[in-house]
Amino acid sequence: MARIKPQALLQQSKKKKVPGRISATTVVLYGLIVLVMVFFLFATFKHWTRRSTTHLEDGLPNLTHEDAFVGSSSDVPRFAIFNTSKGSITVELYKEGSPGVVDEFIESCQMGHFKGMSFNRVIKNFVIQGGDLESGVTEDWTSKGKHYNLLDERLKHEAFMLGTSKVKHDKEGFELFITTAPIPDLNEKLNVFGRVIKGEDVVQEIEEVDTDEHYRPKSPIGIISVTLKHRI
Incomplete structure (x- = not known):
């Protein structure tokens, strides 16, 4: 048997160590x-x-009229839900367009101002009013007669807008108006700060209640509570 030379063994060893x-x-x-x-x-x-x-x-908490509200403008609730004796009405608040009025509304909610508030004026094809002040707004609109039934179709103001009287008052006298038809001189009468986005049928049901000669509902209709929300 032939002997392998040391040099050949070294070369074979190197070949085995090289990875494939x-x-x-x-x-x-x-x-x-x-x-x-x-x-x-x-x-x-x-x-x-x-x-x-x-x-x-x-x-994030869902604020109600009993909740505290502290924070920047970005923390302002965007929606208000009115729980009425006829059902719920959801309103989107226009903070950008009416910042002062929205702030006052929110503060009034925290004070519980709207809890138990009655809709004490209901004028078909015009507005429903919540609050006890005699501001003269509804009398003004009504005195203009039946021409409101022939409204200009170009009017930019629509039904189901939420507003409050421009008559100066303290926070204890914050009134609510929800229009049920386009109002030609809306800007002259109300500070509009929101719009109904859900519950239009409830507004219409309130609008159809029986009233006396002073447009006061014969059966009590009111707001049970108000809930403020950041999103719905």
Whole structure:
């Protein structure tokens, strides 16, 4: 048997230590595994970020007339829900257009001003009024006669707008008006600060109640409570 020379043994040893070449298939496979892992980690991070944001938003309190309200303008509730004896009326508040009136309305809600307030004037095809002040607004509109039934179709003001009288009053005398038809001189009479977005049928049901000669409902209709919300 022939003996292997030491030099040949050294060359054979070096050949065994050299790693074999990595195939292109293996490289592609490992690359795909890395991509899947990165995608999974990114999706997991995005999911938990969204979940944290949702929990934070859900944690915002739904303010009622008894709740305290403190914060910047971005914290101002955007919606008010009137729970009336006829059903619920949801209103979107126009903070940008009437910031002072909206602030006063919210403060009045916190004071419980609207709790138990009666709709003491109901004028068909005009407005329903909540509050006890004799501001003269409804008398003014009514005295103009039946021409309101022939309204100009170009009027920009629509029905179901929420407003309060421009007559100066303190916070204890905050009135509410909800129009049930377009009002030609709305800006002259009311500070409009919201619009009914849900519960128009409830407004119409209140509008159809029987009234006396002074437009006062023969059966009491009132606001049970008001709830302020950031979103609905």
